[in-house]
Structure formats: C-alpha cells, structure tokens
Amino acid sequence: MNATLFGLFPVLVWGIAVPVFRLVQDEIGLFAIALLFLGTGILSALNQYARLKKFPTRRMLQNPMLYGRWLFFVMHEGLFFIGISLIKTEHMPFAILVNYLWPTAVIVCSVLIAGIKITRWHAFITGSLIVVASLALEIVGPEGLSTTNLFADRSECIGYAIIFIGAIAWGLYSALSRRGGDAAGGSTVTPLFQLTVGLIVMAVFLPTMDATLQKLTAANMAMMFLYSLTQFVAYLLWDYSVRYGSIVVLSLMSDFIPWLSLLTASLLLGVDIGQKTVISAISLVTGAIITRYGTLLKKPKIKEDRMD
Numbered sequence: 001m002n003a004t005l006f007g008l009f010p011v012l013v014w015g016i017a018v019p020v021f022r023l024v025q026d027e028i029g030l031f032a033i034a035l036l037f038l039g040t041g042i043l044s045a046l047n048q049y050a051r052l053k054k055f056p057t058r059r060m061l062q063n064p065m066l067y068g069r070w071l072f073f074v075m076h077e078g079l080f081f082i083g084i085s086l087i088k089t090e091h092m093p094f095a096i097l098v099n100y101l102w103p104t105a106v107i108v109c110s111v112l113i114a115g116i117k118i119t120r121w122h123a124f125i126t127g128s129l130i131v132v133a134s135l136a137l138e139i140v141g142p143e144g145l146s147t148t149n150l151f152a153d154r155s156e157c158i159g160y161a162i163i164f165i166g167a168i169a170w171g172l173y174s175a176l177s178r179r180g181g182d183a184a185g186g187s188t189v190t191p192l193f194q195l196t197v198g199l200i201v202m203a204v205f206l207p208t209m210d211a212t213l214q215k216l217t218a219a220n221m222a223m224m225f226l227y228s229l230t231q232f233v234a235y236l237l238w239d240y241s242v243r244y245g246s247i248v249v250l251s252l253m254s255d256f257i258p259w260l261s262l263l264t265a266s267l268l269l270g271v272d273i274g275q276k277t278v279i280s281a282i283s284l285v286t287g288a289i290i291t292r293y294g295t296l297l298k299k300p301k302i303k304e305d306r307m308d
Contacts (some may be wrong), residue, residue: 004245010234011253015260018096019268020227021084028220029212030205033081038198039228040235044191047232065180066189072173073193074200076102079166081201086159089269093277094138094150096261097284098163103254104131104288105171107295110247113175116295124294130287138280177242186243190235251292255285 024032060066080099087095108128110116118124139150151157177186241250258281265271 003241003243004249006237007241007245007250008253010238010241011256012260013230013234014254015257016264018084018092018099018261019264021081022089022092022265023268024224025085026089028215028224030085030208031202031212032216032220032224033085034198034202034205035212036224036228036231037077037081037194037201039225040231041191041194041196041198043229043232044194044236047236048188048191060189063180065176069173069176069180070189070193070196072169072176074196075169076166076173077194077197078200078204079162079169081197082204083159083162083166085205086155086162088153088156090271091150091156092265092269092271093262093273095160095163096258096265097135097138097277097280098160099167100254100258100261100281100284100288101131101135101164102167102170103251103257104128104291105168106174106247106251106254107171107288107292109168109171109175110178111295113172114178114247116247117297118294119297120294122294123290127287127290127292127294130283130290132287134280134283134287137283138276174242174247177239178247186239190239194235252289255288258285 021033021036024036084095104127107116111118111124150160262273262277262281266273
C-alpha cells in the first residue's frame with residue numbers, strides 16, 4: 001500500500017500544474033516553461049548519476065516498450081505545454097477539464113494493454129459515457145455551440161485538441177509502464193524522457209527566448225528551480241507507484257486534480273469558475289469513478305457451513 005500512497009504527492013503537484021504553468025507563461029514567458037522541464041530532467045539525470053545507475057542499459061534498449069513509453073511521455077508533456085500556450089486565460093477551466101481525461105484514459109488503456117480486467121461492464125461503459133457527456137455539458141449552451149465562445153478562436157480549438165491527445169498519451173504511457181516494469185526502463189529512464197521534452201519544447205518556444213531572458217530575475221530563477229525540484233520528485237514517485245502500487249487506487253487519488261486545478265486557477269489567475277464548470281467537473285469525476293468501479297475485483301461469495 002505504501003507504493004500507492006506515494007502517488008498522492010504527484011497528484012498534488014499536478015493538481016496545480018496548469019495554473020502554475022500559465023502564470024509562468026504570463027509573467028516570465030513561454031521559453032521559461034521549457035526551462036522548467038529541462039531543469040527537472042537535469043535533476044533526474046543527476047539523481048541517476050549519484051545512484052551510479054546507468055540508463056538506459058543494453059537490455060532496456062532491446063525492449064520495444066521503452067520506446068513506446070518514451071514516445072507517449074514526450075507526447076503528453078510536450079502537447080500539454082504547447083496546448084496551454086494557445087488557450088486564453090479565461091478558458092483555462094475548460095482546458096483543465098480536458099486535461100483531466102487522463103485518469104480515465106489510464107484505466108481504459110490499462111484494460112487494453114496492462115491486463116486490468118473489466119468486472120462490471122455496465123459500470124465501465126456508463127462511466128465512460130458520463131465522462132464524455134461532462135465535456136459536452138461544458139461546451140454546449142441552451143441554444144447549442146453558438147452560445148459559447150470556447151471555440152471562437154481556431155488556435156484555441158487546436159489547443160484543446162492537442163491537450164486531448166496528450167491526455168490519451170498519458171494513459172498509454174502509464175499502461176505501458178505498468179506492463180513493462182523494470183524491463184522497459186522503469187524510473188531509470190525518466191531523466192531521458194524529461195530531457196527530451198525540455199529540448200523539444202525549448203525548440204518550439206525558441207522565438208520567445210529573448211523576451212523571457214529579459215524578465216528573468218534572481219527571485220524568478222529561484223522559484224523555477226524549486227518547482228523543477230518538485231516536478232522531479234513527483235515524476236519519480238509516480239513512476240514507482242504506477243509500477244508497484246494499485247493503479248486503480250492511484251486513478252482514484254487523481255480525482256482531486258480538477259478541484260485543485262480549478263481552485264488554483266481561481267486564486268492565481270483570477271479566473272471565474274462558473275456553475276456550469278462546477279457541474280461539468282462533478283460529472284467528469286463521477287464518470288471516472290464509475291469507470292474505475294467497473295474494473296474492481298468482485299469479492300468472492302463466502303459459503304456458510306450449515307450445521308445439521
């Protein structure tokens with residue numbers, strides 16, 4: 001159970017991730033986001049060096065699941081950062097809901113890849129439909145799509161789609177991590193994944209480098225280092241938890257993420273969280289819980305001995 005509880009820290013860190021990255025983007029610049037993740041990768045690489053663990057080993061390189069994990073990790077993180085950069089601050093609540101699709105994606109992908117069994121088909125299907133309906137509730141007004149401006153800007157539409165693909169990618173990454181275990185690199189290759197993300201995002205946001213560097217102060221650099229350190233610990237604990245803990249319980253813990261994200265967005269970004277967003281978040285979390293309930297093992301019936 002301890003391995004599962006370790007996953008609570010990453011949930012807390014990722015619960016505030018969307019507002020924090022948006023704040024960094026607005027206050028310092030897009031290039032700072034790449035520096036945050038590159039810093040996390042460097043800390044992870046130093047940790048592996050200190051532990052005298054080589055990564056990746058020849059055996060890991062021969063495992064195709066390593067490359068699958070690498071691809072989906074980079075897709076999730078890279079698409080997440082790029083997608084957030086395309087969306088207006090006032091539309092962050094909807095981006096948070098789209099990003100939160102990943103817990104359900106973890107369960108669905110684990111059923112397809114990692115050997116998790118569906119024990120209650122009715123709950124699994126019903127929960128999945130509620131998750132889809134929760135997003136529809138957020139984007140459709142009384143008179144249809146024309147009553148909302150979420151999709152008025154084409155670049156924002158692309159941003160939502162990018163975040164959606166990234167959420168699915170994290171489900172695939174988690175499922176492959178569960179199935180591949182240490183043979184697919186485990187946590188030892190996480191620094192390689194993170195450094196790749198940092199370099200890719202840095203290349204994408206390179207045109208904004210000068211503007212970002214002009215805003216970097218000693219205080220900003222110290223805060224960025226602390227957040228990179230926090231991310232480093234979070235990813236390390238998540239990788240350990242997803243390989244050795246209960247993936248169903250970990251997914252249940254992640255139900256706190258949308259509430260933390262919406263609360264942090266309200267406090268840090270001054271975004272108004274409307275009643276419809278709250279209802280959509282409740283529906284999204286409820287659907288995720290029901291979906292996971294569909295994979296819980298049924299308790300065996302105990303036959304009572306009868307005294308004749």
